[in-house]
Each structure stands twice: as structure tokens, then as C-alpha cells.
Amino acid sequence: MTDDPTTALRATRLGRRFRGGWALRDCDFALPAGRITALVGPNGAGKSTLFHLATGLLRPTSGDLRVFGAEPGSPAARDRTAFLAQDKPLYPRFTVDDTLRFGRELNGDWDHASAERIVRAGNIPLDARVGALSQGQTTRVALALAFGKRPDLLLLDEPLADLDPLVRIEAMGLVMAEVADRGTTVVMSSHVLSELENACDHVLLLGRGAVRLDGDAQRLCDTHVRITGLADPATDDGLPPDVDRATVVEAAVTGRQVHALLRHSDWSPGDPWIVENPSLEDLLLAYLRSDHPAEAAA
Amino acid sequence: MKGTLWLAWRQQRALILTGAAVLLAVTAWVVVMRTDMTGFISSHHIDTAGCKGWDGGCESEATLKLLDDNNGPLRALGSLSTALPVLIGIFWGAPLLGRELESGTWKLALTQGVGIGRWFTTRFALATASTVLGSAVLAALVAWWWSPVSNMLGGLYWHDGYIFNATGPAAVACALFGLAAGTAAGLLIRRTLPAMAAVLGAVVAVRFALNSFRSDWISPQLWISKGDAPRREIGSGWSTGEFGFVDAAGRKHAIPDACPWGEGLPDLKTCMAQKGFTGRYRTVYPSGDFWTFQWIETGIFVGLAAVLVAAICFVLKRRPLP
Amino acid sequence: MIAFRIDRRSGVATYLQLVHQVRQALRLGMLEPGDRLPTAREVVEAVAVNPNTVLRAYRELERDGLVEPRPGQGTFVRRSLARPAAAADSPLRAEAAAWVGRARAAGLEREDVAALTASVLDDAFPLPDPPPPFIPAQKQKPTHTHTQEEDT
Numbered sequence: 001m002t003d004d005p006t007t008a009l010r011a012t013r014l015g016r017r018f019r020g021g022w023a024l025r026d027c028d029f030a031l032p033a034g035r036i037t038a039l040v041g042p043n044g045a046g047k048s049t050l051f052h053l054a055t056g057l058l059r060p061t062s063g064d065l066r067v068f069g070a071e072p073g074s075p076a077a078r079d080r081t082a083f084l085a086q087d088k089p090l091y092p093r094f095t096v097d098d099t100l101r102f103g104r105e106l107n108g109d110w111d112h113a114s115a116e117r118i119v120r121a122g123n124i125p126l127d128a129r130v131g132a133l134s135q136g137q138t139t140r141v142a143l144a145l146a147f148g149k150r151p152d153l154l155l156l157d158e159p160l161a162d163l164d165p166l167v168r169i170e171a172m173g174l175v176m177a178e179v180a181d182r183g184t185t186v187v188m189s190s191h192v193l194s195e196l197e198n199a200c201d202h203v204l205l206l207g208r209g210a211v212r213l214d215g216d217a218q219r220l221c222d223t224h225v226r227i228t229g230l231a232d233p234a235t236d237d238g239l240p241p242d243v244d245r246a247t248v249v250e251a252a253v254t255g256r257q258v259h260a261l262l263r264h265s266d267w268s269p270g271d272p273w274i275v276e277n278p279s280l281e282d283l284l285l286a287y288l289r290s291d292h293p294a295e296a297a298a
Numbered sequence: 299m300k301g302t303l304w305l306a307w308r309q310q311r312a313l314i315l316t317g318a319a320v321l322l323a324v325t326a327w328v329v330v331m332r333t334d335m336t337g338f339i340s341s342h343h344i345d346t347a348g349c350k351g352w353d354g355g356c357e358s359e360a361t362l363k364l365l366d367d368n369n370g371p372l373r374a375l376g377s378l379s380t381a382l383p384v385l386i387g388i389f390w391g392a393p394l395l396g397r398e399l400e401s402g403t404w405k406l407a408l409t410q411g412v413g414i415g416r417w418f419t420t421r422f423a424l425a426t427a428s429t430v431l432g433s434a435v436l437a438a439l440v441a442w443w444w445s446p447v448s449n450m451l452g453g454l455y456w457h458d459g460y461i462f463n464a465t466g467p468a469a470v471a472c473a474l475f476g477l478a479a480g481t482a483a484g485l486l487i488r489r490t491l492p493a494m495a496a497v498l499g500a501v502v503a504v505r506f507a508l509n510s511f512r513s514d515w516i517s518p519q520l521w522i523s524k525g526d527a528p529r530r531e532i533g534s535g536w537s538t539g540e541f542g543f544v545d546a547a548g549r550k551h552a553i554p555d556a557c558p559w560g561e562g563l564p565d566l567k568t569c570m571a572q573k574g575f576t577g578r579y580r581t582v583y584p585s586g587d588f589w590t591f592q593w594i595e596t597g598i599f600v601g602l603a604a605v606l607v608a609a610i611c612f613v614l615k616r617r618p619l620p
Numbered sequence: 621m622i623a624f625r626i627d628r629r630s631g632v633a634t635y636l637q638l639v640h641q642v643r644q645a646l647r648l649g650m651l652e653p654g655d656r657l658p659t660a661r662e663v664v665e666a667v668a669v670n671p672n673t674v675l676r677a678y679r680e681l682e683r684d685g686l687v688e689p690r691p692g693q694g695t696f697v698r699r700s701l702a703r704p705a706a707a708a709d710s711p712l713r714a715e716a717a718a719w720v721g722r723a724r725a726a727g728l729e730r731e732d733v734a735a736l737t738a739s740v741l742d743d744a745f746p747l748p749d750p751p752p753p754f755i756p757a758q759k760q761k762p763t764h765t766h767t768q769e770e771d772t
Contacts, residue, residue, distance in 0.1 A: 036670055052405075055405075055408075055409045056408075056409075057405055057408060057409070075411075075413065078409065078410070078411060078413075079411055081409065082409070083405065083409040085402060085405045085406070087402050089401055089402035089403045089405055089406050090403070090406065091309070091403055091406075092401075094308070098308060101304070102305060102308075102410075103410070105300060105301050105302070105304045105305060106301065106302065106305065106407070106410035106411055106412050107410050107411035107412075108411050109411075145406075149410070149411075168668075169667070169668045170668075171668075172668030173664060173665040173666060173667070173668040174665065175668075176664035176665065176668055176669065176670065176671060177661050177664055177665035179664070179670075179671050180659075180660045180661040180664050180665075180671035180674075181661055194628050194629075195628070195668070197628075198626065198628065198634050198668065198669040198670065198673070199668065199669060199670050200670065201670055201672060279631070
């Protein structure tokens with residue numbers, strides 16, 4: 001295993017099986033360091049499983065996962081990783097002050113001043129009980145706890161779920177500020193694709209436990225094309241017969257119109273086609289839809 | 299306090315402080331009660347040491363009042379000490395890991411700088427120390443109060459559950475077992491409330507089994523009285539309830555009514571002669587067996603606790619926790 | 621100092637929105653030479669976008685000679701875009717107003733006028749690097765874009 005400093009998280013034939021079957025299987029990817037990766041996929045695609053594997057809370061059934069070259073859960077990996085689980089668990093009976101002290105006592109390298117600054121910036125009293133905080137305040141305290149660790153890799157599982165729009169921007173702003181300050185690598189899962197679009201510059205799309213898309217966000221947008229035109233009545237999908245079907249991510253016929261997302265190929269649409277580059281959200285939605293062929297057909 | 303010890307203290311301080319307060323109150327109560335008792339004994343010149351056994355021969359208004367006044371409160375203290383392992387299992391053991399798993403905070407705790415080994419060891423060590431200390435104090439209080447009036451007339455005897463289960467090393471070991479059982483239940487069931495129910499069932503079941511089978515572990519003494527001489531008095535011993543006749547060959551006949559007594563029947567001596575009995579016997583555990591029983595049960599509880607702790611360590615090491 | 625806003629539904633790339641807002645502020649005199657632009661950290665904390673987006677916008681402005689980074693201090697405005705000729709009471713605006721009046725009198729709709737001016741603007745100010753609507757297929761390294769076909 002090469003210890004490549006530019007790779008924060010590397011999976012090699014990574015698999016994890018539960019009683020119900022494989023949550024992840026044969027996954028290969030390398031998430032770049034210093035970037036903000038969007039981890040996308042439908043429910044049950046294996047996103048949370050991947051986070052738990054990356055933090056050592058789960059062990060892989062097969063294959064291997066490395067955090068900056070170290071085994072997840074090892075002291076070296078734990079020191080560099082901070083994880084915000086989906087339900088943002090904190091001790092409800094602790095005060096905010098206790099919660100920050102928890103971070104200080106359990107971590108060798110702990111930046112108490114900046115953790116406290118994040119809490120104070122949210123006007124959260126240090127003597128407040130965590131259980132009495134609003135969801136937005138809880139998120140802020142949880143992020144303060146994560147940032148106080150000075151992580152090199154920040155893993156955020158649905159950090160924006162259940163937050164109102166203002167708090168979403170606030171929480172995301174905190175994460176982005178941390179990235180701007182320290183160049184932290186972030187892997188973040190979310191269902192709010194439009195917010196990922198502005199924040200993330202790398203994409204890892206999971207579907208049914210497998211990697212469906214892994215790459216630089218801009219590059220993915222540049223190498224896909226959204227086309228709209230007159231449907232070809234001779235083909236099932238309405239696309240001209242000379243289109244390489246392996247490049248079709250999705251195609252939908254509505255009346256005489258066909259609307260499709262393609263990967264680049266030698267085929268180039270002619271004049272009557274409306275051709276656009278997809279937005280990241282559009283691209284991800286197309287891949288997410290094509291993961292559910294039954295629903296797309298309905 | 300530093301590191302994981304601070305965390306363990308912060309999470310268990312409510313239990314420790316509550317437990318300490320209750321223990322302090324109980325201690326004060328016991329001191330008052332026992333002072334009253336010893337005052338009564340000396341002012342009425344009761345020779346408690348010379349008055350052991352059902353038939354101690356010291357029945358008087360004063361001794362009966364002494365026992366009347368102290369039996370109830372001693373039973374209450376004994377019950378508290380007997381219930382302590384269950385209480386510790388429910389309120390200390392079950393949430394020790396169960397609450398972390400239930401609320402998801404284990405994900406928080408185990409992704410910090412310290413490893414799972416230190417995290418668990420510290421919190422379990424603090425709980426163990428508190429358990430041992432608390433149960434030892436309570437067991438000592440029971441013994442201290444009971445000893446002047448022990449094994450006396452209609453009072454409490456060493457083999458009564460109120461005393462045997464409430465004092466001695468076995469009481470401390472049982473509390474340790476309760477803690478380990480609660481911790482294991484919380485880890486395996488992952489939810490606090492069902493884990494509490496499970497540990498309640500487990501500790502009560504083990505206690506019940508031990509109380510039922512206690513007399514099977516060592517053989518009682520055989521007390522033989524020759525001819526038609528009266529059987530030897532039990533004193534502060536624990537009768538197994540088995541008695542009968544022995545024949546010339548030394549064989550025991552556990553038929554207490556072989557020579558019934560009544561009008562028109564031959565007297566005992568004649569009857570025994572007719573049936574070839576040469577004496578009568580009973581089997582008894584003398585009061586000195588208290589310690590034998592105590593160490594046996596201490597061994598059983600400590601062994602069970604050790605097995606449970608080993609299982610907990612195995613599960614924690616293996617992961618996944620959830 | 622200025623505060624940025626991001627319209628997530630506009631379809632305009634985020635860094636371009638930032639560039640436009642700085643130019644707008646320069647044009648309207650809200651930013652003047654010597655003013656410091658907010659740091660990337662300040663911007664991303666407020667609008668929750670990737671820090672690289674802000675850096676890209678600032679690089680774009682720097683390339684246009686509008687701002688300059690000073691190491692350790694921040695990014696500062698070099699020159700203004702405020703033009704007296706574009707002010708509300710300028711003769712040029714009066715001439716434009718008169719021309720729009722004639723177009724309207726000639727029966728042109730608002731959209732017709734907009735299309736006409738847009739085409740004149742395109743002739744007068746050609747875009748430096750118009751983004752191609754469709755980038756031809758590239759020989760890309762398969763390691764970067766890993767996709768899997770439908771298998772069921």
C-alpha cells in the first residue's frame with residue numbers, strides 16, 4: 001500500500017456485509033486530500049457504512065480502507081480524523097463547557113480557543129445543557145467539538161439534515177471557514193444536492209453498495225452533456241441509433257421530445273439538438289435516477 | 299482529574315454522589331440503632347454471647363424485646379444490602395455501555411484521541427471501585443449491627459437470607475457480578491431499559507439458584523445421640539431438616555416417625571429395640587460453615603463476573619459495536 | 621468591504637456571481653481603490669461556498685487588474701470601475717433613453733429592444749473566451765472518472 005500524501009481516503013476492493021447482505025462491495029476509490037468531497041447516493045447506498053468504516057467504528061468484511069495511509073481506528077488515523085455522525089450525538093446532560101472539556105480531555109492535540117470561539121460566535125452560553133439547545137446550536141457545538149480536534153480529515157454524515165435553511169448556511173459556512181483556515185479534507189454526505197454543488201469540488205456517488213461515479217466535480221460536468229431534441233421513433237430510447245449506448249446515463253422521451261444525459265463520446269449531436277453542459281446537481285440527479293430504472297420507467 | 303478518568307467521573311458522578319449520600323444516611327441510622335441496642339443490652343445485663351441458638355435458655359422479657367426491636371430494622375438493612383447487586387446492575391451496569399450505544403454517543407467517544415480499551419477500562423474501573431466500596435460498607439454495617447444479637451433465640455441466624463446474602467465477601471462479589479452482568483447486558487442488548495430488565499432477571503435467578511443449592515456444596519455434620527438420649531441441640535447451627543435413627547451397623551434411617559409417640563404405643567426405647575435402632579441422628583451445618591459457604595459463593599460470583607468481563611472485552615475488541 | 625450573496629438557482633457559476641458583485645460594487649463606488657476585500661474565510665463563512673471558488677473569483681479580478689493580493693494582508697482594490705459617463709444623469713444615458721423611445725415608437729416590444737441591444741453589444745464587446753456549448757470527447761484517463769454500467 002503506497003502512502004500517498006495527496007490521498008486522504010483510499011479504498012481497495014472495500015466490502016462490508018451485514019446480515020441483510022452487502023452494504024458495500026468491491027469499492028475502489030481515492031479521495032484527494034485538501035478537497036471537499038460530496039458523498040452522494042440514495043438511502044441504503046452505503047454512505048453511512050463508509051463513514052463508519054473510515055472511522056474504525058466498523059471493520060471491513062473484505063478489502064481495505066486507509067486514512068492517510070493508516071488503518072481507520074488506529075491511533076494515527078483517529079488523531080487526524082473527526083466524525084460528525086448523522087444524528088449528531090452529544091451527551092445531553094453535559095453542559096456546553098463539559099462538552100468542550102470532553103474534547104480536550106480525550107484528545108492530545110486540542111485547540112480549545114477555537115472550539116470555544118465557534119461556540120461563542122453562535123451566542124451559546126457555555127453553561128447551557130446540551131440537551132436544552134436548539135438543533136442549530138447542537139450542530140454548532142458538534143462542529144466545534146470536531147474542529148477543536150484540528151482534524152486533517154473531516155467526515156460529515158448528513159450534516160445539514162433536519163436543519164432550517166438559515167442554520168444550513170451557517171453550518172456549511174463554519175465548515176467552509178475551517179477548510180479555508182486549515183485546508184482540511186472534507187467528505188460530506190447530503191441529500192441537499194444544490195448545497196453540495198457550491199461547496200464540493202469532488203464527487204463520490206454510491207449506488208447499491210458500489211461506486212458509480214468518482215471524480216473532480218468540474219471535470220465531471222465538463223465531460224457530460226445534456227441534450228434535448230426530436231426523438232427518433234425508430235429507437236426505444238429516442239436517441240439516434242449511432243449513439244454509443246454505453247455513454248447514455250439517462251434518456252427520457254416525452255411526446256416527440258427526447259431529453260438525455262450522455263458521457264462524452266465520438267458521437268456529436270448535430271444542429272437540431274439543444275446541447276448544454278449539465279450542472280453538478282443535474283448530473284447527480286441523472287445518475288441517481290438511472291440507479292432506479294423501475295422508478296424512472298413509472 | 300484528567301483524560302478518560304474525568305469523563306468517567308463526569309458521567310458517573312451523579313451515581314457516585316447519590317450512592318455516597320444514601321450510604322452516609324444509612325450509616326448514620328445504623329450507628330444510632332446499634333448504639334441504642336448495645337445500650338439496652340448493657341443496661342439490662344443481657345449475656346448475648348452466652349445465649350446462642352433457639353434454645354439458648356436466656357428467654358426473658360428483656361431479650362425478647364431486644365430481638366423484637368432489632369429484628370425488623372436489621373431485616374430492612376439486610377434487604378437493602380441483598381438488593382444492592384440488582385440495583386447496581388440496573389442503574390450502574392446497564393447504562394454504562396447501553397446508554398452510549400442507545401444514544402449514539404459511543405460514535406463520539408470512540409472517534410476521539412483515546413482508544414476503546416482505555417475508554418472502557420477507566421469507566422469500568424471507576425464503577426468497579428464504587429461498587430466494591432459501597433457493597434463492602436453495607437456488608438460491614440450489616441455484620442456490625444447483627445453480631446451482638448447473632449444466632450440468638452428467635453433472632454436472625456447466619457444462614458438466613460437477610461444475613462447470609464447481605465454480608466461477607468459473597469455480598470461484595472455478588473455486587474461485582476451485578477455490575478458485570480448489567481454492563482454486558484447493556485453492550486449486548488444495546489438498549490438501557492431492556493438491559494435493566496435482563497440484569498434484574500439474571501441476578502435474581504443466580505441468587506435464587508445459589509440459595510436453593512447452597513446446602514449441596516458441602517456435607518453437613520452428622521450428630522448421633524446414642525440410645526434414647528435426647529438429640530443434641532442445634533444451637534446456632536443450620537439443620538438440614540434431615541433426622542432419624544441409626545442401627546447397629548451405623549446405617550441411617552431417615553424415617554423420623556418410625557417410632558411414633560402416643561397412647562397405646564410402645565415407648566421409644568422399646569420401639570427402637572424392636573426395630574434394631576441403636577441411636578438417633580440429625581445432620582447440621584455448624585455456624586462455622588458460614589465462611590465455607592461464603593467463600594464458595596464468592597468464588598462463584600467472582601468467576602461469573604470474570605467470564606462476563608472477558609466476554610465484554612472480546613465483543614469490544616472485535617467490533618462492530620452497533 | 622462588501623457582503624456577497626449567492627443565488628443558488630441562477631444557473632450562473634458561483635465564482636462568476638462573486639466577480640460580478642465585486643465589479644458592480646466597483647462601478648457603484650461601494651468599493652474604492654485601497655479597500656480590502658473580505659478574506660476567503662470571511663466570504664465562505666457567510667455564504668457557505670467552497671473556498672477555492674472565492675480564490676478563483678479573486679484570481680479572475682486580479683487578472684483583470686482590479687484587485688491585488690498583498691501577502692499577509694489580504695486582497696486590495698487597485699482601481700475603480702465607477703465611470704461618471706454611466707451615472708444616472710449623464711448625457712450618454714439621455715441618448716440611450718431617447719433611442720429606446722424611438723424604438724418603442726417604431727413598434728418594438730421590450731424583448732425586441734433587448735435582443736437588438738444585446739446583438740449590438742456582442743459586436744462592440746466580443747466575449748474574450750466564449751465557453752463552447754459542447755466540448756468534444758477527450759481522451760480522458762479512466763482512473764479519474766469511474767463509472768459503472770447498469771447491470772440489472
